[in-house]
Amino acid sequence: xxxxxxxxxxxxxxxxxxxxxxxxxxxxxxxxxxxxxxxxxxxxxxxxxxxxxxxxxxxxxxxxxxxxxxxxxxxxxxxxxxxxxxxxxxxxxxxxxxxxxxxxxxxxxxxxxxxxxxxxxxxxxxxxxxxxxxxxxxxxxxxxxxxxxxxxxxxxxxxxxxxxxxxxxxxxxxxx
Amino acid sequence: xxxxxxxxxxxxxxxxxxxxxxxxxxxxxxxxxxxxxxxxxxxxxxxxxxxxxxxxxxxxxxxxxxxxxxxxxxxxxxxxxxxxxxxxxxxxxxxxxxxxxxxxxxxxxxxxxxxxxxxxxxxxxxxxxxxxxxxxxxxxxxxxxxxxxxx
Numbered sequence: 001x002x003x004x005x006x007x008x009x010x011x012x013x014x015x016x017x018x019x020x021x022x023x024x025x026x027x028x029x030x031x032x033x034x035x036x037x038x039x040x041x042x043x044x045x046x047x048x049x050x051x052x053x054x055x056x057x058x059x060x061x062x063x064x065x066x067x068x069x070x071x072x073x074x075x076x077x078x079x080x081x082x083x084x085x086x087x088x089x090x091x092x093x094x095x096x097x098x099x100x101x102x103x104x105x106x107x108x109x110x111x112x113x114x115x116x117x118x119x120x121x122x123x124x125x126x127x128x129x130x131x132x133x134x135x136x137x138x139x140x141x142x143x144x145x146x147x148x149x150x151x152x153x154x155x156x157x158x159x160x161x162x163x164x165x166x167x168x169x170x171x172x173x174x175x176x
Numbered sequence: 177x178x179x180x181x182x183x184x185x186x187x188x189x190x191x192x193x194x195x196x197x198x199x200x201x202x203x204x205x206x207x208x209x210x211x212x213x214x215x216x217x218x219x220x221x222x223x224x225x226x227x228x229x230x231x232x233x234x235x236x237x238x239x240x241x242x243x244x245x246x247x248x249x250x251x252x253x254x255x256x257x258x259x260x261x262x263x264x265x266x267x268x269x270x271x272x273x274x275x276x277x278x279x280x281x282x283x284x285x286x287x288x289x290x291x292x293x294x295x296x297x298x299x300x301x302x303x304x305x306x307x308x309x310x311x312x313x314x315x316x317x318x319x320x321x322x323x324x325x326x327x
Contacts, residue, residue: 048201052199124292158276
């Protein structure tokens, strides 16, 4: 167990280390495996709670924003705007609805809307690629922002590269 | 308004519970396995695999977690590792690009395959696409950095 790689005493978010440091063995022999496991679980739970708190603080306001956008009719508007794009992917115009639902809300809302359309196997795969890459953009954008990245850039990347991936897949599937 | 509040409260609780039951076990499992022998083998395989993309060994845990469970969870591990030992901005950028293109294959991927999407395309093609986009944006970022700071 290379604890030295795990426990950096200078790190701010680690709990106080109750086991002795690895380079200074305790007087009564090396730590038992059970003690190591217990310490790892303890550190893991602390680290998990800390991360949960950070994610929650980023996600809940973003979720509220997504719901407000939905109330304001942004999903309908987006579905309207995305209509012409769907033809580039070989999809019917209705497919813009699951796409817009995925972008603003989440994958499950999109899958629900997909079920209401009659799509061919190829169309399901193409639409799946677009929404698997671009979904839950507001909530996940808030998390990306917390890692220090530009949320707007990554949101745009997921929409553009997701649609490009779907378009590329459609072209390849048409060709073969 | 009451409807809206109801949706927000139940939706938020749902989100919090989901994140909690996934993040805490992930962090415990990482704590138990990082530093173990199989994990070191994984790190070596990882650096060989993603070295050409410019990613280093320290990106293995966040990328693996994000790839399997989702962008938010990968992001959580990125935040943890940044706080613990610092991650280079370039590393975080490359990981975020890769994970933006392919993430949550366990849950999201299987949901879409269950409703009829082709597994080969959803897992195979998407991973290839993610590697290509990461390579292109990595090269673009290098060129951009060079133009801003001519050496």
